[in-house]
Amino acid sequence: MSLDQFREEVVDFLEANCLKSMRKPILDESDTYWGGRNATFKNEDQEKWFHAMAEKGWTTPTWPAKYGGGGLSKEHGIVLKKEMTRLGCRPPLLSFGIWMLGPALLKFGSEEQREEHLPGIIKGEVRWCQGYSEPGAGSDLAGLQTSAISDGDHYIVNGQKVWTSYADQADKIFALTRTDNSSKKQIGITFLLIDMLTQGVSTRPIKLISGKSPFCETFFDNVRVPKANVIGDENAGWTVAKYLLTHERASIAGASDSDVMTPISYYAKSKVGVDKNGVLNDVMLRSRIAEWEMDAASFKFTMDRYAQEMKAGQSIGAKSSFMKYYGGELNKKKYELRLECEGRTSLAWDGEGFKGGKVARQFCRTKGNSIEGGTSEIQLNIVAKHILGLPS
Amino acid sequence: MSYVLTEEQEFLKSSAKDLLKEAPVALVRELRDNQNELGYSSDLWNAMVEMGWPTTALSEDLGGLDFGLKGLNILMEECGRTLSNSPLFSSLLAGLVIQKYGGQSHKEVLTKAVSEGATIAIAIQEGQHYQPKNNGTSVIGGAMSGSKTMVADAHVADHFLVSYNTDNGVEVVLIDAKSQGVSISKEFYMDSRFYSTVTFDQVAVDEKEVLSAGKGKSVVSYITNCASILISSELIGLMTEAFERTIAYLKERRQFDKVIGSFQGLQHRAADLYGEIEVAKSIVLKAVDALDENDIMAPALCSMAMAKTSKVAKTATNEGVQMYGGIGMTDDEEIGFFLKRARVAASLFGGYTYHLNRFAKMSGY
């Protein structure tokens, strides 16, 4: 189908299925839908929107149709994305399965594994969490020690993960485990899929500076995992892990990108006020806002540029590290500015009139943007080494 | 909207690279040291004219190559890499303005100029800064008086496009450089180029030579937009080259028994700068396309592009000098030429704060 025809079809579909309330900006966690056995819909509009999209496979527009994906070409996928952005449609499903595990399965999974896991991701039936970090292995991820010892056609997994986002909500976890301690630390890591309901898996929420507990400690106590759940080869999980990280980084960068639509100057104008020429009353703040908006726009166009370059056959590779770094830092600056623009009410922590301290809590949350998915410093290391070719 | 070059554009780029091989940074030094009175190589300029560079953005009916601003972006970026000076900048800018706002007589002057390599210089700025609204030049009884500063290529110009004030606002007029009452005083700047103060003392103004009379404000705004595109494109070339040289030096210079590029303190600054250059490139390409397509967002994007590139070009050249260490401070090392050109380029037709402010105003705050 031609792109123009497709665009028309998309617009008709979105108009019919994405109701007005689903086109408002996401205000908090309850406005999002993550799927899985613990999920409930906030309201009928959300349910309708999600099912319409899942049915067409447009929760994952460009994944192969044989697994239930949309089967769209890159070009058609871009049209869909553009129209959704233009109409302000919320993403119907947020999912680590879509952003992280899926791409890794498509690249490294066996056909059986894809058939087993991709449909559940696409239909939002299975919610995944990411078991990478450990108390002793954060930035130095390859130093991880959660062990998986061979026992016939199973592994016995023991150890602890930490900062596992939404582990208490998830159905399954993709985890990095150590299957060999005898050589270089990057060798001897195995990428394992584990059902959270397996005997011996437990989680404990951690309270964050935002006052919320979206992530957990995850414990493995003699957990039996079938060997069929290894993605890639035993001891070769590091390659899968790194590939997945490039997708995670690109999606973290992309998440801040969508916020570009709400101009920060809007808050400033209404809360700080303007003079008779329409110039913001606080001129020092004004120049910092303009600078931020300039950087945010420059970054957005860079994402567009990379998307086009990828389409033209160029590889993005380590550029995902730059994107993650820049996008994360931008989002942190944005919330610093928001507090300054809004003043008093944005500093409130609780109470009806203050939307439950939404801005202050979100501000706190953004501090994680330069830590999650590899810290800013680690991204700069990667750019220096892999793009600029500087030696270690 | 396309960020990826077409085959024709690739060809333009590689032919630009080829020609500019003859004009390395060493040439800038040579011209400076020999106190060349033009400040550029006339051989190089003649070669550019022969290849039709001044007509790159002009439409076919004006005898042009019809590449749009995109073509100019490519040429200016290459000129930025080698710091090449020539009247190209003024010729391109005048061409864009006359193509859009000029009448028949302006177009005749233009087509003759671009084919012969004659220069039409743009005289807007007065005083210390580019503030096109503060115009002291005026026409009384058909005679123009006033003084323009920082006029690039005035010392070789046959014509000027000059802005002046009327009761109804600003206008832009084409003036013959040989007119009675025009005097040009050539000044030498830190980028080893000449800019002039041009004084108009009771210069007769022919009303037929006014560009789109009554629309002077749009003309000046368009000049600002086009100049932003040309200069920010040049700055992209300049910062990319300065950065690549700096990275090469980081891989070569040894201290503490290691190459200095292995120190994380330097690596992080270099990686951060890499990212700033990446985003600066994107905003310039976006602005180029927007102006080519007459997008209503174009003026705001042009100002963002200019503000962003002036900021990053300054950082890139500062970091260059710093990471070269003592040798970066010497005249023998070329990185200093980049530092100095960046400062001048980033102030012509409005620098960082001018354009950031312009962008903020256009965004309604």
Ligand SMILES: Cc1cc2nc3c(=O)[nH]c(=O)nc-3n(C[C@H](O)[C@H](O)[C@H](O)COP(=O)(O)OP(=O)(O)OC[C@H]3O[C@@H](n4cnc5c(N)ncnc54)[C@H](O)[C@@H]3O)c2cc1C
């Ligand atoms: C909001 C959020 C969500 C997360 N979700 C998950 C998840 O779902 N699953 C999961 O597995 N993990 C998750 N993480 C964990 C995250 O990946 C780690 O926090 C991160 O990799 C950093 O590890 P660390 O916390 O141990 O810090 P450390 O590695 O101890 O770092 C401490 C400081 O040292 C710096 N540093 C470390 N090494 C270097 C170096 N070589 N050069 C320069 N500086 C260095 C760091 O940049 C940092 O500033 C999440 C984290 C956050 C904040």
